[in-house]
Each structure stands twice: as structure tokens, then as C-alpha cells.
Amino acid sequence: MNSKWRYGVTGISVALKSVVLLIFLFPFVWMITTSLKTFPETMIFPPKLLPALPQWSNFVTAMQSGPFLTYTKNSIIVTLSIIVIQMLVMIPAAYAFAKYKFRGQHFFFALVLLAFMIPGQVTFIPIYLMLADWGLVHTLWPQILPFAANAFGIFLLRQYFMQVPSEIIESARLDNANEFTIMRKIMVPMSIPALATIGLFSFVSHWNDYFWPLVMTDSTGVRPLTIGIAMLRETEGISNWHIIMAGNVVLVVPILLVYLFCSKQIVKAFVYSGIK
Amino acid sequence: MNNTTRWDTLRPYVMILPAMLAILCFVIYPVFYLLKLSFYRYNLLNKAKSKFIGLDNYKQLFSKDEFYVALNNTLIYTVTVVLLTIVIALLLALLINRKKTRFNAFLQAGIFTPHIISIVSIALVWMLLMEPNFGILNYVLKTFGLPTSKWLQSSSTSMLSVILVSVWHNVGYYALILLAALQSVPPTIYEAAALDNASRFKTFYKITLPMISPQLFFVLIIMTIGSFKVFDTVRIMTGGGPNNSTSTLVYHIYEYRSNNLGYASATGIILMVIIAILTFVYFRVLANKVHYQ
Numbered sequence: 001m002n003s004k005w006r007y008g009v010t011g012i013s014v015a016l017k018s019v020v021l022l023i024f025l026f027p028f029v030w031m032i033t034t035s036l037k038t039f040p041e042t043m044i045f046p047p048k049l050l051p052a053l054p055q056w057s058n059f060v061t062a063m064q065s066g067p068f069l070t071y072t073k074n075s076i077i078v079t080l081s082i083i084v085i086q087m088l089v090m091i092p093a094a095y096a097f098a099k100y101k102f103r104g105q106h107f108f109f110a111l112v113l114l115a116f117m118i119p120g121q122v123t124f125i126p127i128y129l130m131l132a133d134w135g136l137v138h139t140l141w142p143q144i145l146p147f148a149a150n151a152f153g154i155f156l157l158r159q160y161f162m163q164v165p166s167e168i169i170e171s172a173r174l175d176n177a178n179e180f181t182i183m184r185k186i187m188v189p190m191s192i193p194a195l196a197t198i199g200l201f202s203f204v205s206h207w208n209d210y211f212w213p214l215v216m217t218d219s220t221g222v223r224p225l226t227i228g229i230a231m232l233r234e235t236e237g238i239s240n241w242h243i244i245m246a247g248n249v250v251l252v253v254p255i256l257l258v259y260l261f262c263s264k265q266i267v268k269a270f271v272y273s274g275i276k
Numbered sequence: 277m278n279n280t281t282r283w284d285t286l287r288p289y290v291m292i293l294p295a296m297l298a299i300l301c302f303v304i305y306p307v308f309y310l311l312k313l314s315f316y317r318y319n320l321l322n323k324a325k326s327k328f329i330g331l332d333n334y335k336q337l338f339s340k341d342e343f344y345v346a347l348n349n350t351l352i353y354t355v356t357v358v359l360l361t362i363v364i365a366l367l368l369a370l371l372i373n374r375k376k377t378r379f380n381a382f383l384q385a386g387i388f389t390p391h392i393i394s395i396v397s398i399a400l401v402w403m404l405l406m407e408p409n410f411g412i413l414n415y416v417l418k419t420f421g422l423p424t425s426k427w428l429q430s431s432s433t434s435m436l437s438v439i440l441v442s443v444w445h446n447v448g449y450y451a452l453i454l455l456a457a458l459q460s461v462p463p464t465i466y467e468a469a470a471l472d473n474a475s476r477f478k479t480f481y482k483i484t485l486p487m488i489s490p491q492l493f494f495v496l497i498i499m500t501i502g503s504f505k506v507f508d509t510v511r512i513m514t515g516g517g518p519n520n521s522t523s524t525l526v527y528h529i530y531e532y533r534s535n536n537l538g539y540a541s542a543t544g545i546i547l548m549v550i551i552a553i554l555t556f557v558y559f560r561v562l563a564n565k566v567h568y569q
Binding site: 034097100108270 | 285287288292294296298299301302303306309313368371372374380385386387388389390391392394395396398401402404405409410444448449452453507508511512529530537540544547552555
């Protein structure tokens with residue numbers, strides 16, 4: 001009796017989980033199959049999942065409807081530059097906060113935490129005016145510079161650096177290692193998981209970002225992929241769903257590939273950022 | 277010798293200098309600049325023609341129906357998204373928590389996928405799914421004999437549709453945070469409850485919920501603050517419409533950013549005050565929690 005009941009529960013739970021999985025993954029399946037349909041096929045009711053013949057040319061049409069090479073290049077340059085600059089800014093700052101005692105330390109660290117909380121959805125107005133004054137509006141800098149200091153990164157890395165035993169640092173100093181060498185040879189190698197977490201986090205959030213490039217850019221030459229894809233609706237017409245979905249696939253694939261190879265790290269990175 | 281000691285005291289400041297410069301430039305200074313802008317009628321084309329008008333922008337703001345509509349929409353959005361997400365995330369976490377099977381690991385990765393995809397893609401795909409004439413959601417409703425909906429294209433259902441997409445986008449992330457919380461509850465407590473013949477519901481209500489309350493609270497605050505900043509879905513899916521039914525605070529700021537920059541700045545200050553209060557409450561409660569432990 002008991003075991004029968006148990007089988008029943010397992011059955012229900014498997015069914016329930018399958019439904020959940022369907023709800024979360026089906027939209028992506030639909031995105032991909034729609035991207036391969038013909039225009040009439042997107043309008044059939046009742047809808048069909050698969051196209052009669054995959055229309056690979058949709059991707060060509062989507063990519064030719066705007067300067068997508070430029071958009072892609074901009075997305076790559078912006079995302080990579082942000083990660084590199086953040087690392088260069090973050091590592092010495094986190095090292096100083098973790099291993100030095102200096103006047104005003106708490107005040108400066110409070111500033112970092114404050115930076116966490118001020119929303120860009122509000123400060124974009126003055127930042128735009130400022131960057132316009134500096135004559136940078138038609139460059140990629142407005143999408144990069146404001147993210148130079150990664151508050152979450154400094155916070156997380158400081159925790160990691162604090163766990164590095166001070167004796168190791170002291171003995172390195174006795175061996176006449178300078179602070180730069182200590183960072184490069186000791187602190188960084190011992191914090192690879194944290195740095196990977198922060199890097200992945202930055203990659204995902206800036207590759208996907210829509211709001212910031214939207215309010216910072218006025219010309220096609222500096223726009224990233226997210227803006228280009230969102231604009232497909234205007235350039236290709238609201239109902240050309242097969243073309244819009246083709247563009248969408250191009251935007252999603254790099255992230256999905258990264259996710260496929262390191263889903264564990266990414267999930268960990270995001271969840272960790274949530275728990276601390 | 278003197279030189280080296282001076283360098284020693286100076287060194288940490290040099291190390292934090294780039295970070296501090298960036299924060300000063302792009303966080304602290306913009307806040308004051310924004311405050312200043314909110315007292316001006318700003319002329320984008322000719323800065324010299326900008327005029328100090330005191331509190332006029334704020335007066336205009338508080339007498340404008342559009343602002344109240346945006347505020348009201350933001351509140352409705354926030355409350356609904358937070359409640360729905362917490363309940364569903366908790367249910368998902370409980371569903372996955374039972375055993376560490378392969379299927380569960382796959383399920384975890386699956387429900388988390390939307391969270392790492394750009395909101396641009398998410399919004400566009402859901403617009404297609406919600407298409408009133410040939411969209412698959414209406415097809416599903418029809419198959420089950422239910423009335424179809426106009427989803428984003430009717431002012432009575434547009435907000436709910438946007439909410440649905442936001443919940444779908446983020447619930448997996450929060451479910452995994454709560455799952456981590458569930459798994460950190462020591463099993464001995466449950467064993468003790470089982471010895472006392474406590475019912476499942478009672479165990480959940482008296483043990484599980486209190487044990488994960490810090491994480492629940494964290495999720496609640498993070499989500500509330502995040503929801504107040506909602507913009508992307510609205511911009512792409514509805515453009516604030518139909519009939520202003522989905523206009524939100526940030527969307528309001530965005531719409532006025534070039535025509536009436538001072539007014540947009542004043543709205544920004546209001547939003548920042550709301551977020552500051554929420555953050556303050558969060559740290560207050562958190563400090564109390566740590567204190568009592």
C-alpha cells in the first residue's frame with residue numbers, strides 16, 4: 001500500500017517537473033523554430049512547431065537589415081573592455097581594503113557599498129550630459145567608463161583576499177617582492193574562482209544590457225547587438241516574426257554556449273551574489 | 277628611509293584611487309548633478325539658456341496625472357511581481373529540493389536559463405507567444421476551451437502580461453537562492469520533527485519557513501528594489517501603452533529625458549528617495565537579525 005502511494009507521488013512529481021521544464025524551455029524552442037519558418041508559416045492558426053523546410057536565409061535577411069557586423073563588434077569590444085578595466089581597477093582596491101589599515105578606510109569602503117545602491121536608471125541623465133561635455137558621445141566610452149568600478153566585485157574579492165594568510169604576504173615581502181608582484185603571484189592566483197565569478201557575471205550582464213546603451217547612444221556606429229535586435233521590429237516590420245526571431249537567435253547563442261559549458265559556475269556565481 | 281615610510285602610508289590610497297575616482301565620477305557626482313538639474317528648466321540645445329526655477333519641477337510633478345499613473349502602475353507591478361515570484365520560487369525550490377537526481381540538476385539549469393538571456397530576446401519571444409491572432413498562448417487557451425486574451429494589446433490585460441514575463445524571467449534565479457537556503461537547514465531538525473509526528477504542513481510552517489526567513493527577506497527586498505526600476509520589458513513590449521496602462525516611473529523619466537530634462541531629473545530624485553528608504557529598511561532589519569542571533 002505504502003509503496004504504491006510512493007510510486008504515485010513520484011509519478012506526479014515527475015509529471016509536474018516536466019511541465020515546469022516545458023514552461024521554461026519552450027519559448028526558446030519556439031524562438032529557434034520560428035527563426036526557420038517562412039512568413040506565411042508564422043501566421044498559421046493553429047500554429048505548427050516545425051517549418052516545412054528550414055529557411056536559413058532568414059538569418060542572412062536579418063543580418064543584412066542593418067549594420068549587424070558593427071553591432072556585434074561593438075558588443076564584443078564593450079563587454080571585453082568592461083571586464084578588463086574592472087579587473088585592473090578592482091584587484092588593487094580589493095587588496096588595499098583587505099590587507100591594509102589606513103585612515104578613512106571605512107569611509108571609502110562605505111562609498112563602494114553606496115555605489116551598489118545608486119540606480120543607473122536615475123543617474124543616466126547627468127552622466128550623459130557629463131560625457132557629452134567631454135565629447136565622448138559618439139565613441140564606445142559611455143558604455144564602458146561608467147562601469148569601471150564594479151562595487152559588487154570589489155566587495156566579493158575583498159572577502160576572498162581577506163582569507164589569504166598574511167604570513168604568506170609578509171614572507172614574500174621579506175623576499176623583496178614588491179606589492180605588484182604579490183598581487184600578480186599570490187593574490188590573483190589564489191582567488192581565481194572569485195575572479196571567474198565576477199568575470200562571468202560582468203559578461204552576462206553587459207552582453208545582455210539594453211537600458212544603458214539605449215540611453216547613451218544616438219548613432220548606429222556605436223550601438224550594440226541588443227539595440228540592433230530590438231530595432232529589427234522597426235526596420236523589418238512588426239509582423240516579420242521569422243526575421244526578428246532569427247536576429248534573436250544570433251543574440252542568444254553566445255550566452256547559451258557559455259551557459260552550456262559552465263552552467264554550474266554561472267548558477268553558482270549568480271546564486272552566490274544573492275546569498276553572500 | 278623617510279621616503280619609503282611616506283610611500284608606505286600613501287600606497288593603499290594609490291591602490292584604491294582608480295576605483296574611488298570612478299565611483300566619484302559616475303556615482304557620487306551624478307547624484308548631486310541630478311539634484312541640481314531637478315531645480316532647473318534645462319535647455320539641451322543651449323545650456324546658457326537654462327533657468328533656475330526652484331521647486332517648480334516638483335510642483336509640476338505632483339500635479340500631473342501622468343506621474344500618478346506611472347507611480348500607481350509601478351506599485352501594482354512591484355507588489356504583484358514580488359508576491360507571485362516569491363510564491364512560485366518557493367514552490368519550485370520545494371519541488372527540486374527532494375532529491376539530488378540528474379533530472380533535478382537539469383531542472384535547475386532549465387529554470388535558470390531565462391535569467392541569463394537578454395531581456396530583449398525574452399520580450400520579443402513573449403510578444404510572439406502573446407500575439408492575439410495566431411499566438412501560441414491563445415491557441416493553448418482555445419484548446420482547453422478557455423476564452424482567449426488580447427494580452428499586451430488591451431489596456432486591461434497589458435500590465436498583467438508584462439508582469440507574467442517578468443516573473444518568468446526571474447523566478448528561476450530566486451528559486452535557486454531559496455533552494456540553497458532549504459539545503460542549508462540541518463537535517464537533524466527535521467528528524468526531530470518526524471519523531472514528534474509533526475505533520476508535513478506543520479513542519480513546513482513551523483520549521484522550514486522560519487529557518488529560511490533571512491533569505492526570504494533578502495529576496496523580498498532585492499526584488500522590490502529591482503521591480504521599482506522596471507523599464508526594459510515596458511519599453512520593448514508596450515511602449516507604456518495601451519493608454520498609459522503600463523507606463524512606469526523609469527519609463528516616465530525616459531520619456532521626458534530630452535523634452536523636459538529638469539522634470540525627468542525631479543522624477544529621478546523621487547525614485548531615488550523611494551529606493552533609499554527601501555534599502556535603509558533592509559539594512560535596519562538585517563542589523564536586528566544579526567543582533568538577535
